[in-house]
Amino acid sequence: MSEDKVEDNVLSYLSLWETDTRLTDLNVVAMLHNFWEQKQINPTNSSSTQSEDLSPESGCRTDRLLLYESSPGSSCVCYVTLPGGSSFGNYKVCNTQAEARRDAARVALMNSLVNELPCRQITSQFITQSLQQAASDSTMSVEDASNSDTSLGTYSLLLHSYIGKTMLQFQEMMTIFQLLHWNGTLKALRDKRYSRQSVISYYSQKGLNEYMRSSMALDWLGREQRSPGRIEVELHLAQRELVSARRRGQELRFYKEKTEILSLALSQAYVHPTLRTDQEPSHKNQQEQLPLYRLCSHDSQHNTSPPCSPSS
Numbered sequence: 001m002s003e004d005k006v007e008d009n010v011l012s013y014l015s016l017w018e019t020d021t022r023l024t025d026l027n028v029v030a031m032l033h034n035f036w037e038q039k040q041i042n043p044t045n046s047s048s049t050q051s052e053d054l055s056p057e058s059g060c061r062t063d064r065l066l067l068y069e070s071s072p073g074s075s076c077v078c079y080v081t082l083p084g085g086s087s088f089g090n091y092k093v094c095n096t097q098a099e100a101r102r103d104a105a106r107v108a109l110m111n112s113l114v115n116e117l118p119c120r121q122i123t124s125q126f127i128t129q130s131l132q133q134a135a136s137d138s139t140m141s142v143e144d145a146s147n148s149d150t151s152l153g154t155y156s157l158l159l160h161s162y163i164g165k166t167m168l169q170f171q172e173m174m175t176i177f178q179l180l181h182w183n184g185t186l187k188a189l190r191d192k193r194y195s196r197q198s199v200i201s202y203y204s205q206k207g208l209n210e211y212m213r214s215s216m217a218l219d220w221l222g223r224e225q226r227s228p229g230r231i232e233v234e235l236h237l238a239q240r241e242l243v244s245a246r247r248r249g250q251e252l253r254f255y256k257e258k259t260e261i262l263s264l265a266l267s268q269a270y271v272h273p274t275l276r277t278d279q280e281p282s283h284k285n286q287q288e289q290l291p292l293y294r295l296c297s298h299d300s301q302h303n304t305s306p307p308c309s310p311s312s
Helices: 003-019 028-041 099-114 126-137 142-146 151-160 169-182 185-190 198-205 208-228 232-247 253-271 291-300
Strands: 059-063 066-070 078-081 087-089
Touching: 028 066, 028 099, 066 099, 078 099, 087 099, 126 142, 126 151, 142 151, 151 169, 151 198, 169 185, 169 198, 169 208, 169 253, 208 232, 208 253, 232 253
Parallel strands: none
Antiparallel strands: 059 066, 066 078, 078 087
16 A cells, blocks of 8 residues: 555545544544553554653653644644654644644544554565665666665665564654754765664664754754754745645654754754854853753763764
């Protein structure tokens, strides 16, 4: 089942849910919680793992399982983050936060159920078809999949590392590399001649955490100082992408992470408009700094370094 077909099917079921009175009366928030609670009880059947970056500060937990958030500046937009990190939002226009919460849970439940279908499992046959499709959509040959120095080869490595898992799990990992590509980090690592295998191994194990978000925000702060107004332009684009994806019932983490990283960078640019990105805050004022600097300072004590080999 292609991504387009999955998206169409999810939207058709969501439309049916609105018109069928037997479905509109269901408590979808409780159903979504019970669904993932059962998957935590039976980990062998789980299609995702507990996310480590859901912090109490970012929203309210539902028994440390699901995270519901309101969109900043809007009381009628709600996002729900699943245990593995995948995020979904209300796809229709809502009049209250409670309605938006139910709608977000409905979208997340539909995608969670679809993710259990056999066609959403990554198998050798699925990988072969995916590589053939990717090659036909580009100027590359399917033989390039055996070369790890090509983008198709990298895609092949990622797919093979997730054999036996689901597309939702794969998307959770792909979000990290989408962000690294968007931020220019992958290009910087390639220019430093880090191998693709070492980069994949490093970031697959490290996951998406506050230090990575803070580092990306610092990168964008540097771009803002070289080209004032760039962050606002990029942020408006990311916000439009987020709204468009939400209204189609798509998985939203990539778009949400972009908007949050850019918002953090923009807030820091306003607070310290002349501060260089390599300028270290003084110990005297350390308690007054925003999380951007506090996180970097904290992480540096642990001697975090970029990947340089598969064993990093």
